[in-house]
Every structure is written in structure tokens, then in C-alpha cells.
Amino acid sequence: MDERELVRRAKGGDEVAFEALVRRYWAKAYRLAESLVGSADAEDVVVEAFVQAWQALPRFREQASFGTWLFRIVLNQARQWRRKQANSPVEPLETESEEDEGLSLRDIEALACEQDWRRRVQQAVQQLPEHLRLPLVLRFWDELSYPEIAELLGIKESTARMRVASALKQLAILLAKMGALP
DSSP states (O other): OOHHHHHHHHHTTOHHHHHHHHHHHHHHHHHHHHHHHOHHHHHHHHHHHHHHHHHHGGGOOOSSOHHHHHHHHHHHHHHHHHHHTTTSOOOOOOOOOOOOTTOOHHHHHHHHHHHHHHHHHHHHHHHSOHHHHHHHHHHHTSOOOHHHHHHHHTSOHHHHHHHHHHHHHHHHHHHHHTTOOO
16 A cells, blocks of 8 residues: 555554554664664654654645655654753664574674674764764665755755765764774
8 A cells, every 4th residue: 555545544543554654664763763862762762753643643734755754753752852861871872683503603703793883883873963964864774865855854955965975974084083994
């Protein structure tokens, strides 16, 4: 079923249709929240954002896509969450460990290197200022187009492109300082 039909049904109170929208957008919403509040709080932010979306759905005018509208809710919820947590120390992102008794020593080394790389990239992304981090995450983790990023953040498309380019440059510098790049 296409998104417009799911939205139409969900606006009419169809919980199954809304659950389909949740399944469709959960991972992207989670990545966005994780980039803003870290992995420890991302799930709470996303759950609250979906609750807010369900409650506000009857007022959704469908001028933007459901995803863009939802990401704006996630973004606002994450900002509120950060304000509430302002006095708490920021924890670095963690990656889930993968265990498999059948792994060879070479596989374990490769996995450790991959997890270390992911952790370093996540830490570096967290160090970017929000105005650069958000467009970067939306572009590469959530795979939004530049027009979608511009609409979501309320900026021009050219500004979205410049911020992503600036974020990539800053990220390379941060990774080099961390010794993650040659």
C-alpha cells in the first residue's frame, strides 16, 4: 500500500495503517534521533515522536511527505529531550556487539576493526555542530534528498548542500585527529 493511502487510513483512526507507517520510518527516525541525543536515549525520543505523530495526525495537512513531517517531529522531540538533559553528561555512542562462536581469529579482528571504525565515526559525527550534523545524517544515514533536507530544516537547498559538504570536511578533520584516517 502506498504512503498516501496509509496516511489517509491512519488519519481515519486505522491503527494497523499507522503501524505500517511506524515500521516504514522507524529506522530512519531512530538514526536521526541517535545523531542528536545518542544511542542511549534515541529509542525514547522516537517512541515519543511517534506518539506525538499519532496524536497530531488528524491535523497533518499533507503539504509535505509523511516522512518529512515525522522527521520534523523527531527533530523537535530530540531538541526538547536535550534541553531536559542539559545538565547530564553526554555519553559516547555505543555499538552493539556481535558474537558468533564460529568466527575465526581473522573474522574477529576484521569485526573489531569495523566496530572500532563505526564507533569513531559516530563519535566524530557527535562532535559536529548541530547545523552540520543534521544535514549530514539526513543525507547519508536517512538517505533524504537535498530538497527534502531543505524542507525539513527550513533552509534553502543550496544551503543544505553546502552544510553537507562542510560537515564532510569537518568529519574528515575530526577522524584524522582521532587517528582514524591515514
